[in-house]
Amino acid sequence: MKTLNLDITNALGSTVTRATVDALREEASKALETVDKGTGAGNDFLGWVNLPSALTPELLDDIEATAAGLRDKCEVVVSIGIGGSYLGAKAVIEALSDSFAAYRNDNNGPKVVFAGQNIGEDYLFELMNYLEDKKFGIIVISKSGTTTEPAIAFRLLKEMLERKEGKKNAAERIVAITDAHKGALRKLATEEGYKTFVIDDNVGGRFSVLTPVGLLPIAVAGYDIKALVDGARQMQEATTSPDYDTNAAMLYAATRNALYRAGKKIEILVNYNPKLHFFGEWWKQLYGESEGKEHKGIFPAAVDNSTDLHSMGQWIQDGERTIFETVISVESAEHETIIPADNDNLDGLNYIAGKRVDQVNKMAELGTRIAHIDGGVPNLTITVPALREVYLGQLIYFFEKACGISGYMLGVNPFNQPGVEDYKRNMFALLEKPGYEAQTAEIKSRLK
Numbered sequence: 001m002k003t004l005n006l007d008i009t010n011a012l013g014s015t016v017t018r019a020t021v022d023a024l025r026e027e028a029s030k031a032l033e034t035v036d037k038g039t040g041a042g043n044d045f046l047g048w049v050n051l052p053s054a055l056t057p058e059l060l061d062d063i064e065a066t067a068a069g070l071r072d073k074c075e076v077v078v079s080i081g082i083g084g085s086y087l088g089a090k091a092v093i094e095a096l097s098d099s100f101a102a103y104r105n106d107n108n109g110p111k112v113v114f115a116g117q118n119i120g121e122d123y124l125f126e127l128m129n130y131l132e133d134k135k136f137g138i139i140v141i142s143k144s145g146t147t148t149e150p151a152i153a154f155r156l157l158k159e160m161l162e163r164k165e166g167k168k169n170a171a172e173r174i175v176a177i178t179d180a181h182k183g184a185l186r187k188l189a190t191e192e193g194y195k196t197f198v199i200d201d202n203v204g205g206r207f208s209v210l211t212p213v214g215l216l217p218i219a220v221a222g223y224d225i226k227a228l229v230d231g232a233r234q235m236q237e238a239t240t241s242p243d244y245d246t247n248a249a250m251l252y253a254a255t256r257n258a259l260y261r262a263g264k265k266i267e268i269l270v271n272y273n274p275k276l277h278f279f280g281e282w283w284k285q286l287y288g289e290s291e292g293k294e295h296k297g298i299f300p301a302a303v304d305n306s307t308d309l310h311s312m313g314q315w316i317q318d319g320e321r322t323i324f325e326t327v328i329s330v331e332s333a334e335h336e337t338i339i340p341a342d343n344d345n346l347d348g349l350n351y352i353a354g355k356r357v358d359q360v361n362k363m364a365e366l367g368t369r370i371a372h373i374d375g376g377v378p379n380l381t382i383t384v385p386a387l388r389e390v391y392l393g394q395l396i397y398f399f400e401k402a403c404g405i406s407g408y409m410l411g412v413n414p415f416n417q418p419g420v421e422d423y424k425r426n427m428f429a430l431l432e433k434p435g436y437e438a439q440t441a442e443i444k445s446r447l448k
């Protein structure tokens, strides 16, 4: 089985040399040990480390059977969740889906749509409008079981489903994924008799895509979760070695920390395949929430090329030299499309007639890499053979493992997210949530 490949050659130059990266070998190895042995800050959130190999066949079968039940009953399944309870499933489904699936009236199983990842009133209104004449089901996901955005979406859609189907039938179309004991969602699911899956205490939201949080929506969308988990298992094995030269996660963590210390404060995750847009969003959350602490951390950004070469390309080529880029390069497209020859050649494109579109895309990628290196943008490239479940599983685990190592090298606890609470406190105070009376008085006094 092929595995992903990391190439850091083009990240090396005058800013960071191979010697600079090698000087971090011991530090990276210690950080790896801290992750693997669970001896660092946040070590009660390391359940994801051995998760791929710990997932039992029974759990995977249960997820697949539950997905099959929803696929039988529903034309649309709404996956409700935000942050780590949303982005992993969205990233994998988008990467594997036909780009125009949403516009097709086919019988390839239910469409999976998302809610609870925003509080846009029009979004929810339009979603409910769309669902009005559809047979739909709901997967409601919240580890804490108390997050406001998904709770609002679930209240609205639960009421709508019960109105359309009756309470009993609605309950058969709702699956809740939450903490084993705590939170409003657990209580509600128990009282309503929903099928539930548990998110273990020791797996944080942004590391939860390989739990039922990600696996159930992905299975409902019709994708092979066992292949996804297999890919993650391969990477789990490949990233325990303390040897830099064989452990790509360690090398990636060390290289990005070397670049950061040399003034490269922004990392741009680049793809040349629009299906990877949400993979970039998932990656941004993983690294942003894990590393952005104590006024430290690489700022994670993402672009979709070649689209964004026509918007952000100028800045990347020529703006402030505080950036480096990590390209996810996909070796093969799934479908062949040849550029036709044209007798008149009015558009002047005959010089590429007979080539696959992907060959042109690859030249855009190579040309951009050379231009960016010339422009002072260090380049890391991660190559995967294709956009398939197994390789996405590899990528997911690779980035998770590297994130743990990298966060410890940076000197932060990669597994908490204290900063996420601040906006919630203010929002609750402004909404006059019971229990927030003192904060309400304080924040209102600031608005006068």
Ligand code: PA5
Pocket (backbone or CB within 6 Å): 082, 083, 084, 085, 141, 142, 143, 144, 145, 146, 147, 150, 204, 205, 206, 207, 289, 417, 420
């Ligand atoms: O990574 C995290 O922990 C967060 O992004 C959470 O996933 C997000 O806030 C949603 O939380 P919950 O699943 O508790 O509703």
